[in-house]
Each structure stands twice: as C-alpha cells, then as structure tokens.
Amino acid sequence: MALRERNGWLLSLILALWAVIVLVPILIALFVALKTPEQLLGGPLSLPTAFEWSNFSEAWKKGMMGTSLVNSVVISVSAVILIILLSSAAAYPLSRRKKKWATATYLYFLSGMMIPFQMAMIPLYKLLSQLNLIGKFAGPVLIYIALGLPFSVFLYTAFYKSIPQEIEESALIDGCGPYRTFGSILFPLLKPVTSTLLIMNTLTIWNDFFVPLLFLQSKSSRTIPLSIYSFTGEFVNQWNLIFAAVIIGSLPLVLLFLVLQRQFVQGIASGAVKG
Amino acid sequence: MRQHRRFTGKAALLLVALLALTATACGSTEEKRAAAPGEQKEQVVLNMYMANTSDTTYMPEVNRRFEEENPGIRIELQTAPVDQFETVIKTKLASGDAPDIFTIFAGTKKDSLVKAGYLMDLSDQPWVARLTDTARETASKDGKVYGLPNRQNLIGVIYNKKIFNDLGIAVPTNWDEFLEASRKIKDSGVVPLGLGLKDQFVTQMIPYAMAPSAIYRDNPDFDKNMYAGTQQFTGSVWEQMMQDYMALNEKGFFNSDVLGTSNDQAMQMFASEKVAMTVTLHGRIAAIKEANPNLELGMFPLPYAKAGESVWVSSMPSLFGGVYAKTKHPEEAKKYMEFLTRPEIAQFYLSSVNSFPAFTDVTVDLDPALKEMEEALKVGSYYFLDAVWPNTVQLVMQQQIQSVFAGRPIPDMLKAMDKAFQDGASMQ
C-alpha cells in the first residue's frame, strides 16, 4: 500500500513485473534441483512430484562442496578485504589532488577496466609459475586484487568527491595525522560505498570460474564453480545435481547480502546524510 | 618524521599481510600430502590432466589398480570440462608448467603440440605393434606415434526400436528408405530426427556420417587433393550433401526450432520417446539409457547411399592421451600407458564406456545396440573429418552450418570452408 501511494501505479507495476521476471527462472532452478532424473523428462515447468531433497546431500558429497565452500570463503574474503583497503587508500589522494600526476594515476587504474582478461592469461600463468604460486590460493587472490582494483578505485574516487574537504581539514587542524584522518574519520564515511564494493567484489570472485580453473587444479583446492562444473560430462549432465550445487553455492552470498543490507542502511544513516 | 615512521608501520603491516597470504594461509596440496602419515618419501607423483570425457569415469578405478601394483608411484588426477580443457592445457604448456600425462585429440588436432615439441615420441613402445592400422595412423605424425589410442568411436543413427517395430519399419539401408522411414514416423505424429544444433558440435554429426559413403568410398584421395590444392569443397559432393541435409529440415523431419534446441534437450526428447532417431556418437547410448532405462535402442550407419551401393561408417579411434616430452618421470609415465594396454584392463574400461577396441588382440562384449554397427564397420569406414583437416576448418564449418540453417546460401558456406582450409594448411 505505502509503496504504491508513494510511487504511482506505473512505477509499482514495473517493480512488480520485474520481481516476477526475477522469480520465474529461479523457481525453475529450484524445481530442477528437487527432481529425480526421470522427473526431469517431464519438462522444466512440471512441478516436482516428490521432493528429492537427497539431491542436495548428494551434490554436497559428490561435489566435495564442504571443501570448496571453505576454499571459496578463504579466497574471496582475503581478496575482498585487500581490495577494499588498497583501493580506498589509493583513491583518497587521487580524488583530492588536482595535480597532473594524480589524474594520470587515476586514468592508469581505470585502464585496468578496459583490458580483456584473456589477453593476460598466458603471461600471467608464466609469472605465477615463476613465483611458485600455481596451486596456491595466493595466486588467484593477487589476480583478483589486480582485477578488482580499477573499479573500486573508480567508485571510491567518485564518492570521495561527495565528501566535503572541510571534514578532513578540520581533523588535520585538530592534530590528526593523515593516516588517522583516513582511518578513523574518512573510512567510516565511506561505509555505503564500501558495502557496495564488498558485495560486488565478493560476487565476482565467488562466481569466477576461469581463474581457479587455470591456477588451482587439485580437488582439495577447488572452488564452488569448479564443483558445480564437476557434474557435467561428455555425454551426461546431471542437471538435478548441477542445480542443487548452484543453489548451495549461492546461499552464502544471499546470507552475506542479508547481513550487509543492514550495514548498508546503517552506513547511510550515520555517514552520508550528515555529509 | 613521525608520519614517516607511522607509514613504515602501516606499509609493513600490509606487506606482512600479503606475504602471509603467499606463504602460509594457503599451503599447497603437495605440502599437505607430504605430511600425511604412511606414505613413502620417495614416491613418484605422476600428474595427469584430463579432459572430462567418458574416459575419466573409469580412471579412478584403473589408477587404483595401477597404484596397487606400483606402490612407488602415486597418480594425481585432475580433470577439466571439455569446453575449456584445450585452453588450459595450452596455457600450461606455453608456460612450461605441464602435467606428465594429458589428454590429446586424435588426428591433426595434436599436430601443433607435436610441432612445438611438447609430446614424447612413443613409437618404441611395445603396444604400438598391437594397434589397429587406423588407430596407429590417427595417433601418428610423420610416421611417429605420439599418443595412446584406447577406443574406437562411431557416428551413426541411434533409434528407438519400439517405435520402429510399432510402425513396421525395417532398418533403412539406403537414403530413399531412410527418407521413407522418416516420413512414416512423421505421419504417426512422432518427430523422426532429434538434433540440438544450438550446440555447435552437433551440426557436424550428419555431414560426418554422410561423408564416408558420399566421398571417401569412391574417392579416398579427396583430402590429399585438398591439401595439394587440386580439390575444393566448392563444386564437390559437399553441395549435394548439404542440400540433402537441409532437405531433412525442409521436410520437417527434425524437431522444430532445431537451431535453438540444445543437445541436452534433444537427448531428453529422445529419452522421453518424443523422437524416434538421432544422429550422434555411439557413446550417447549409455547416457540415454541412464535417463530412461526402459528404452530399447539400436544403432545403424546413416545410409547415405543409393540402393545397392555400400554404406560406409564414420568411425574414429580416440586417444587416451600423450606424455609430456620434458616430463621428469618418463619411465613411470610409459609404464602407466603400457598398463592401460593390457587386455584385461582394456576390456574393463572398454566395457565400462561401451566402445570398440583400438587393439587387434582385445575383444569386448558390447551393448546389444551396437551389434548392428559391428557388422557395418566391416564394410568400410572413414575418419571423423576434422581428424584430417587443418584445425581451422571444423569450427568454421560448424558456424557456417548454423548460418545455412538460418538462411545463408550453401555455396557461401563452402567458400568459407575452402578459405579456412587454405588458411589452416598454410599455418601447418
């Protein structure tokens, strides 16, 4: 009700319609995950007659998803934390200085978004194998940081500009050093952007398939997308297990988002409005 | 000054964090393994990197038996989806970080690896003498053997016997009978042929199945002449083949919207008896049976021949893999390959993947559905065409067939294939 009053009927209609468009394919994924192979022959829209919850436990066991879940968490968390730290720090002077070098460095970072990754694959593989990082988590983590920095620097720079310089100037006058000003005054103000970037980088890294395929090979170090792919074969794709694995693999992200959602709103309440 | 000190502190912290990541947080698997109790220190580890084909289904068991017999060798098997396998292995090879044994593909596909010096010459191995002629040929380049052939693949028509019996249709032995059978099936309300052309590799099944009878039975030097430049796709039997391929669609013998249907969907339609036939690799039989165990299946060669003419089969040995030329464990790798050629091991995996052997002295009991093919193979056969072509042709052909289904004229397709052939041949 409240939503409709505020938004008008056209906007509400679009919102509702898109909600349904989001729903249908996800419902299908759920249906498929709950079917037996025989029921799959009934077509995608048929309801699962008996819910095969065992698909989930089978996918979990066969895909060794416990291990891959831990691996995905370790890789994503380390990479995302470092991306946030490095990019929020780098964007600070880049957004404040009006000098040529600052603009040049900013554009240098931005150029990272324009590179097709396939280009860098073979040289990157050579580099990591020289550093003895093949098969170790540090390899993908470093690559993800390098890949994640450009957009994060871009977004932080844009949002630093909406923070009035007076805030930090007064902090500096109060005797705060530049690092403390950054750490205890500016960084908290960035909360909404930080949570946005946290979500976006986590999603990209969590779902990435190619980097782990190239750089982490053994079963014990594989990540969620590799587990999902393990249910495809030359002649048989086990669709019910694939979809069960897809759902298991996405749940942690949904949880993360639910948690951050609150952070997000708090961040706005405490930070941006005052600014 | 104070600021600087603080900076060093923070920078050091970051650096430590990075180093910690590199060094500790992510101990490699080898380290973990080394620490495991009960393992001998001097164990040789053979690294295998395999495409996720049906071979990988029996490999854990074969590897277990091998390790049991050779306690000094441990096998580390890693697999990758077929789609991405070539990308990964090429990257590894180009970076000098290659596994000891890896999947290679028969025919010209492996040649670039041979040329770059990545594959070990296996010609002196005892099993080479036991290979069938075709198997040796597809595993060789310039007279040297570079891979271990392990089974023989076929392309043909897989059909639903019950539908054929109910409609009183006999297995067709020439093209007119095939068209007639398809018409009868269509009239009964069942789709005669199920194909999923959205997946590009499916587009080639019918031309591959046609070509042995249409081209190579009477003109075995076709490919040689292509390389010599005296033969082109344009103006060859290919035009007729493509017209007949398209005619199947125009007559409504394929499932509707064949370009938007995926291979999986087509196979599902077959398994749920909405479709009577499909043209594909014999390996699908097992997959279809798994989806619907009640089906009674048969397989016959696509009879692309006039009445009275003989029908040849599209058939191709597949390679298990090759050995990395610079492997640190050449003896162990060769030992493993030899293990795979033992008759009892070969019988085990051939029956598990339901395939014909690549060795003259191995016999297997195969699925009854394949019985008809066994006889047909004796008539005559030719390779899957990409085994002989330069590697540029196949992908161009696949794209072009999709385009022809979308309305592109057939001569344009053949021109593109000719160009791809010349480009590829000049690169070799």
Next chain:
Amino acid sequence: MKRFGTDITFILPAFAVFTLFLVVPVLSGFYYSLTDWNGLNPETRFIGLDNYIRLFNDSDVGNAIRNTLLIAVCLTIVKNALGLTLALGMQGTGKIQRIMRVWYLVPVMLSALAIGYIWAYVYSPSDGVLNTLLEAFGLDGLARDWLGDSRLSIYSVIFVSVWHFVGFTMIIYVAGLQSVPSDVYEAAYLDGAGKWSMFKNVTFPLIAPSFTVNIVVNMIVGIKVFDTIFVMTNGGPGTSTENLSILLYRQAFAFDRMGYASSIAVIMFMIILIFSMIQIFALRKREVEH
C-alpha cells in the same frame, strides 16, 4: 613535498599489485600482437603490423565489432533505465524496500555458468518456460526460437545479461539516492515541485556521480561481455552473437593464433578507451554545469 610523500604511501600498495599482476602481463600480451605466435611454440616471429592489416580485411572482425557495439549500447541503455527505475522505487528504509532490494539482487549472486543453465530452460523452443507461458496466456503468436533465430538471438542474450546484472546498476543508484538528504526533498515538496521537476532539478543532479559510474561501467562491461555469450550461444547461430571477446577467445585458443588474437584485444582496448574518454569528458562537464 611532505604531502606528496604521504600520498605515495596511500597509492603505492594498490599501484604495485595492479602493475605487477595485470599491467605487465597485459603489456607482454600486447607485444604478441606484433608477432605470429600461435600460443604454443616457444619461438615467435616478429611480423610488425601484419596482424593489424589483416584485421581490416577480416569480415569476421567487422561483424564482431558491430555485435559488440550493439550489445554495449543496448545493455547500457536498458540497464540504466531499468536500474534507475528500480532504485527510485526502492528508496527509503521500509521493510518492503529492503526485501525488494535483496530480491532484485538475487540474480547477481548466480554465476554465469548457472545463468547459462537456467536460461537454457527458459528459452528452449519446444518445452521452454517462456514459450509455454506465452501459450498459456493465449499469446502463441509471440512464441519464438529465442536463441535459434539469428535475428533475435543477440537480443535474447542481451536480455539475460540485463536480468543478471541490473541489480548492480540499481544498487549504485540506491547508494547515490540515499546520499540525498531527505530534507532536500521535503523542501522541494513544500515548494510545490511536481514529481518530474523534482527528479530533474533535485534528484538527478545529486545522483549525477552514480549516473557517471553506471554509464561508464556498463559501457565497458558491455563491450567486454564474454561469459554470458559463451554459455548461452558461444557466438551462434552462425556468427550472429559473436562479439570481439568471443572472437578473440576463439582465435587464441581454437585457431592457435595468439598473435592475431592479441591484435583483436588491442582493438577492443582502443574502442573502450575512446568510448570512456568521450563519456567521462561529457559527463564531467554535465556534473560541473549542475
């Protein structure tokens, strides 16, 4: 000078990782574009600009550039229009808004792999969800072979990409909108401003940074898009959905022409660079004007 020193300490860690693990590998990749490297052989031959000359005579490249631009422009327009609309509807901190925001972001949480699998079920021509639903509503005439029709397939793929990622665009607008203080709205409201004029004069100027971000980023992502096409059509039917990323990948790893593929990558880089420059310049000017 002291300030410059401090600045360096802020920038250096990011700069180092970025340079070592992305820029250097890419630059060596660019070098290959001047060679005939096949991606395998240790030896390569320096061939100058031959690859680039070849590019201009390759009809596949022309086709891929057209597809690339079509995809990028459509994606940018649709994602921004829809993303902003969703964000405007999702303003505020009420329960419904919070739930809906999460809901719209659910597709973003799926991998391209999963998206490919799921949408194959939706688009399947025979028993696909979309055609079945259209028939159920008596709209049989609208049923299509969504991925098999070579005139439609590119739009079908674009739609999936919108479905997948519009949540990102929305969330950036949400972040921008929430930095607009609510008293600004109230003041405007009291002044009797209409909805449209409020949007044009109050909301939009304040979310201009989000707008810049979304336009530039979506354009870049749109030019580079690879996964979605790779899993849905792999460029087909024929070459109807083949963009530069797919062509590059194919040339590099299927045709063993790493040198040539590298020159395609350079062209892609140039296209993105030109577009980004124009956009950043134009949008900056706009931001300043307001």
